[in-house]
Amino acid sequence: MTAPPPAPVRDPAWPLSRSAIGLWTTQGVISTVVYVLALAAFFVFVPGDAGTPVTLVRWLGPVLVVVHGALAIGVRPRLRYRVHRWEVTDEAVFTLTGWLTRTWTLVPISRIQTVDVTRGVLQGLFGLSTVLVLTASSQGTVRMPHLETDVARRVADDLARRAELVRDEAT
Amino acid sequence: MIDPAPQPGERTSPRVLLVHTITFRQARALAPVVLGIGAARGLGDGPAALVALVVGxxxxxxxxxxxxxxRFSYAVGDRAVVVTRGLLTRSVRTVPLDRVRGVEVEAPLLHRVFGLVRVRIDAAAGSSVTGTEELLVDGVPRAEGDRLRAVLLTRRARPAAGEPEPEHDAAQDDPTEPVEEEIARFDNRWLLYAPLVGGYLAVPLAAVGALTRLADELPERFVPDVEGPDVVDGPVVAIAVVAAVLVLVLGSVIGAAVVNWRFRLVRRGGSLIAVRGLVTRRHTELEIDRIRGYTVSEGLGMRLVGAARASALVTGLGDAARRGQLFPLGPRAQAWSLGERIVEAPGPLRAHPPAARRRAVVRSVVPGSVVLLAGAVLTATLGWWGVLVAGIVLTVLGVPLGLGLYAALGHAAGPHSLAVRSGWLLRSHTVLQRRAVIGWQVRQSPFQRRAGLATVVACVGAGSGGYAAVDLAADEAAGFVTTASGRWAGTLHPSS
Known part of the structure; x- marks a missing residue:
């Protein structure tokens, strides 16, 4: 139990775009700022001598926000980038996501129902898009987040075309 | 896909007016308004006002x-079924026949009085992920309902061959109907299992709940002034407990009887047909070609007496938990032999590694030990020892719970199918056809990684969408997936 045991299945080959780190960091900064503002509002509007719970929040709140900030800005983006991988093989779409709990998802191209490309506002700033591969199963959805937009579009087109060619019943 | 000129639609039977009037189906929405107005203006005291209200x-x-x-009409064309309705905004819904996934004919009590049935048509919607939609044709004569069902289900597959006559109640079986094979029939002795099944136990509880609510709303003067027993002594409590148990047992048996009365599962051509119900008679048709597997579930109480329940996993079936039922309640062996007819089992289940047992025990002991810890702190600071005792009890109980959870775990993969089992309070054993699996997911939390375990989920376009083999040995995960799914899953192998 000392050396990290090997992964249960192999990892997909390709990493995400490096801009994903920037995007996740930005998201971390935004959420931290929101928490700081909420906490500041609490300090300003709630009188400090209103009982034990308030004192508790006054002490715990800043600690939690600092921990969250350190994790969300300093640790999580890099860890996520190290974990996240994706690959499209001849037969299947294969992804690995998560940062603490890891999830490998494998869907054969013949069972793909629809392929969506979505781009949020923040993603747009970093030139990234998400490819969503849907199947008949609610749990069999493959998300390939934060690919470069032109890569995402190419992958989506290619998958949709190949799915059309090899589709069987798809359920 | 749409018929060029939809034929003038057919109406439902006018007798349905009576049914709907009696049940206030459409007027139910208006009732609060009327009551509100009545309350605001103040009802006259006399019975005349009441009568006026009722008549109104x-x-x-x-x-x-x-x-x-x-304003309602329906038409079944060669390629689509069209339902038109709506007073001001007309809505026309067209469902291509090849999208029809199932047809259910049900006859609630009032409908039966007037010789009517309600037809539910399940349709797969477009390409959305979970989408199924439903057309409801409420209140057609029984024969017309059966004709609709037959037409909808046969026209899709083959040219309309005669009309199968699904009249089970009367002995007027048509000699030309396709061969019917009875697969299961409910034995009334199985009702005795009902008190051990959670779902049926809930029936009397709900009834008691409704009664107390009703009693609360009764005006004060209608409540009989019963003198409650002042002394809470042994015999009274004992009698109350015995009475409560009796009510529970009887209620659950009655509940099970009402739902499953004369349950019958038959196979006719390419379909499985389930008929059941005492008050509302339901007639559900499942296409065998769309069945992807089955689940046999055994609750804690059911395991004690060897009872089980089986349901089919059908693609594109809305409300699958109820409609997919193949075998509502009965002896274990029967449930299994029924399942075996649908999907060949992949062989005996393999147990999960000892690390999975450790993890199961640890996970079920943790909540208890948190309480224990809190109890220790409270005992030390405030002298409340109650929490401490509760914590000790919970922690100790966690051990058998964890062992039970571990004992339920198992998985197997064969050439045609795969199986997973889990759950302690409700143990469910799911067997899936090989073609059912449309994707795999492998999950590993940091704790699982340390223990060398992983959870493997088979994604399926039927039932709950995914069936998990929890806490497999991590190095067995890839092997399990490839045995179950063949070549395309080989991508996952660590060596490749």
Whole structure:
């Protein structure tokens, strides 16, 4: 139990775009700022001598926000980038996501129902898009987040075309 | 896909007006308004006001029912079924016949009085992920309902061959109907299992709940002034407990009887047909070609007496938990032999590694030990020892719970199918056809990684969408997936 045991299945080959780190960091900064503002509002509007719970929040709140900030800005983006991988093989779409709990998802191209490309506002700033591969199963959805937009579009087109060619019943 | 010129639609039977008037189906929405107005203006005291109110609501209800009957029509074309309705905004829904996934004919009590049935048509919607939609044709004569079902289900597959006559109640079996094979029939002795099944136990509880609510709302003067027993002594408590147990047992048996009365599962051509119900008679048809597997579930109480329940996993079936039922309640062996006819089992289950047992025990002991810890702190600071005792009890109970959870775990993969089992309170054992799996997911939390375990989920376009083999040995995960799914899953192998 000392050396990290090997992964249960192999990892997909390709990493995400490096801009994903920037995007996740930005998201971390935004959420931290929101928490700081909420906490500041609490300090300003709630009188400090209103009982034990308030004192508790006054002490715990800043600690939690600092921990969250350190994790969300300093640790999580890099860890996520190290974990996240994706690959499209001849037969299947294969992804690995998560940062603490890891999830490998494998869907054969013949069972793909629809392929969506979505781009949020923040993603747009970093030139990234998400490819969503849907199947008949609610749990069999493959998300390939934060690919470069032109890569995402190419992958989506290619998958949709190949799915059309090899589709069987798809359920 | 749409018929060029939809034929003039057919109406439902006018008798449905009576049914809907009696049940206030359409007027139900108006009732609060009327009551509100009544309350605001103050009802006269006399019975005349009450009568006026009742007559008014009935007339309103009749009107509403008449309007929706008048504006509703349905037509079954060669390629699509069209339902038109709506007073001001007309809505026309066209469902291509090849999208029809199932047809259910049900006959609630009032409908039966008037010789009517309700037909539910399940359709797969476009390409959305979970989408199924439903067309409801409410209130056609029984024969017409059966004709609709037959037409909808046969026209899709083969040219309309005669009309299978699904009349089970009377002995008027048509000699030309396709061969029917009875697969299961409910034995009334199985009702005795009902008190051990959670779902049926809930029936009397719900009834008691409704009664107390009713009693609360009764005006004070109607409540009989019963002198409650002042002394809480042994015999009274004992009698109350015995009475409560009796009510529970009887209620659950009655509940099970009402739902499953004369349950019958038959196979006719390419379909499985389930008929059941005492008050509302349901007639559900499942296409065998769309069945992807089955689940046999055994609750804690059911395991004690060897009872089980089986349901089919069908693609594109809405409300699958109820409609997919193949075997509502009965002996274990029967449930299994039924399942075996649908999907060949992949062989005996393999147990999960000892690390999975450790993890199961640890996970079920943790909540108890948190309480224990809190209890220790409280005992030390405030002298409350109650929490400490509760914590000790919970922690100790966690051990058998964890062992039970571990004992339920298992998985197997064969050439045609795969199986997973889990759950302690409700143990469910799912067997899936090989073609059912449309994707795999492997999950590993940091704790699982340390223990060398992983959870493997088979994604399926039927039932709950995914079936998990929890806490497999991590190095067995890839092997399990490839045995179950063949070549395309080989991508996952660590060596490749």
């Amino acid at each position: 609501i009935t007339v309103l209800s009749l009107l509403a029912a008449a309007v929706s009957w008048w």
